[in-house]
Amino acid sequence: xxxxxxxxxxxxxxxxxxxxxxxxxxxxxxxxxxxxxxxxxxxxxxxxxxxxxxxxxxxxxxxxxxxxxxxxxxxxxxxxxxxxxxxxxxxxxxxxxxxxxxxxxxxxxxxxxxxxxxxxxxxxxxxxxxxxxxxxxxxxxxxxxxxxxxxxxxxxxxxxxxxxxxxxxxxx
Amino acid sequence: xxxxxxxxxxxxxxxxxxxxxxxxxxxxxxxxxxxxxxxxxxxxxxxxxxxxxxxxxxxxxxxxxxxxxxxxxxxxxxxxxxxxxxxxxxxxxxxxxxxxxxxxxxxxxxxxxxxxxxxxxxxxxxxxxxxxxxxxxxxxxxxxxxxxxxxxxxxxxxxxxxxxxxxxxxxxxxxxxxxxxxxxxxxxxxxxxxxxxxxxxxxxxxxxxxxxxxxxxxxxxxxxxxxxxxxxxxxxxxxxxxxxxxxxxxxxxxxxxxxxxxxxxx
Numbered sequence: 001x002x003x004x005x006x007x008x009x010x011x012x013x014x015x016x017x018x019x020x021x022x023x024x025x026x027x028x029x030x031x032x033x034x035x036x037x038x039x040x041x042x043x044x045x046x047x048x049x050x051x052x053x054x055x056x057x058x059x060x061x062x063x064x065x066x067x068x069x070x071x072x073x074x075x076x077x078x079x080x081x082x083x084x085x086x087x088x089x090x091x092x093x094x095x096x097x098x099x100x101x102x103x104x105x106x107x108x109x110x111x112x113x114x115x116x117x118x119x120x121x122x123x124x125x126x127x128x129x130x131x132x133x134x135x136x137x138x139x140x141x142x143x144x145x146x147x148x149x150x151x152x153x154x155x156x157x158x159x160x161x162x163x164x165x166x167x168x169x170x171x172x
Numbered sequence: 173x174x175x176x177x178x179x180x181x182x183x184x185x186x187x188x189x190x191x192x193x194x195x196x197x198x199x200x201x202x203x204x205x206x207x208x209x210x211x212x213x214x215x216x217x218x219x220x221x222x223x224x225x226x227x228x229x230x231x232x233x234x235x236x237x238x239x240x241x242x243x244x245x246x247x248x249x250x251x252x253x254x255x256x257x258x259x260x261x262x263x264x265x266x267x268x269x270x271x272x273x274x275x276x277x278x279x280x281x282x283x284x285x286x287x288x289x290x291x292x293x294x295x296x297x298x299x300x301x302x303x304x305x306x307x308x309x310x311x312x313x314x315x316x317x318x319x320x321x322x323x324x325x326x327x328x329x330x331x332x333x334x335x336x337x338x339x340x341x342x343x344x345x346x347x348x349x350x351x352x353x354x355x356x357x358x359x360x361x362x363x364x365x366x367x368x369x370x371x372x373x374x375x376x377x378x379x380x381x382x383x384x385x386x387x388x389x390x391x392x393x394x395x396x397x398x399x400x401x402x403x404x405x406x407x408x409x410x411x412x413x414x415x416x417x418x419x420x421x422x423x424x425x426x427x428x429x430x431x432x433x434x435x436x437x438x
Binding site: 003004005006007008009011012016020021024025028029034037038041042045046049050052053054057118122133137138140165168169172 | 179201205208218219224240242245246260
């Protein structure tokens with residue numbers, strides 16, 4: 001007598017082992033801060049564990065994990081922005097990109113400065129463009145995956161990335 | 173494309189940093205996960221005389237026995253199970269449970285050795301019904317109505333039916349030992365054919381087409397401790413919530429009841 005074959009999803013530990021490195025890399029680069037990244041990393045995996053039973057078996061794990069990480073980054077950025085707004089009076093606030101433009105323009109060729117300046121420019125991008133750009137270039141994901149993570153169409157994901165690039169180039 | 177390269181490549185965090193961060197994060201995650209871990213249980217699919225079963229066995233006993241239909245059925249049962257526990261396949265453990273069930277259906281009354289863990293029963297009332305049901309011995313059956321009364325809901329026969337439908341551990345929690353109070357067999361989550369098979373293995377003389385308990389069944393009254401033939405005129409006016417049906421007079425005597433002096437069963 002043949003009975004239906006039991007197929008269990010991967011144990012959570014294996015998913016953790018398989019993806020922790022890339023998630024950490026992404027979070028470090030997206031948040032730009034070790035403490036933030038460590039917090040976000042832990043929160044990402046706890047949420048993933050809690051939600052893992054509800055992940056449909058035919059859905060891919062990788063975009064799902066990134067989606068959790070991206071959402072957490074977004075929340076963190078929003079909370080951070082709220083906190084900063086309280087501290088800095090409105091009239092003293094000019095955009096990070098402008099400030100970066102003033103201070104670092106002459107240090108283009110210096111690698112360290114370029115990295116810092118680029119980070120500031122990226123963090124000044126509109127939310128969705130920034131997220132798409134980070135997923136494409138920090139995490140090296142392809143457009144179908146980015147579209148899944150951001151819940152948009154592939155052309156929309158592509159457009160977000162290219163607009164972000166155009167903006168960066170004009171400010172560079 | 174210099175800028176793209178710069179975005180993709182430039183980072184103040186190299187692989188060494190990442191490794192170090194991972195090393196530090198792992199214990200923190202393990203610690204945090206420990207508090208919210210779902211318990212690990214052994215699961216497997218096993219063949220039995222009642223068809224293929226999905227069985228889940230935890231530390232405190234059998235959590236789930238599920239009569240399997242098709243492949244989709246297995247998938248959805250696993251998905252539901254995973255909301256509460258972390259299943260790990262363990263064929264040998266589950267095979268042992270299958271063997272117990274096989275022996276039981278072959279007539280070995282003591283074959284079912286494991287406990288049933290009723291954690292997956294959806295509500296407190298349903299849990300209570302299933303606990304009460306565990307006291308109904310092999311060779312006896314009760315009605316939905318009587319079981320409802322025992323669980324504190326004398327008018328809750330339908331609710332009892334629901335509880336039995338949601339019984340996570342059939343066979344071990346004997347929901348097949350519950351019938352309609354008029355002697356009709358009622359329904360069964362795994363289909364009436366399985367109920368018939370189980371009842372037959374417990375000594376009830378039921379043929380394939382039977383939809384009612386046979387006349388050889390005697391009616392036991394748990395209050396007066398008397399049992400009667402099903403045809404005895406006293407059965408017409410007794411309180412049905414106190415009735416237990418026995419497969420034959422012997423079973424009733426073993427349960428500590430005496431025969432009725434009017435209809436003289438057995």
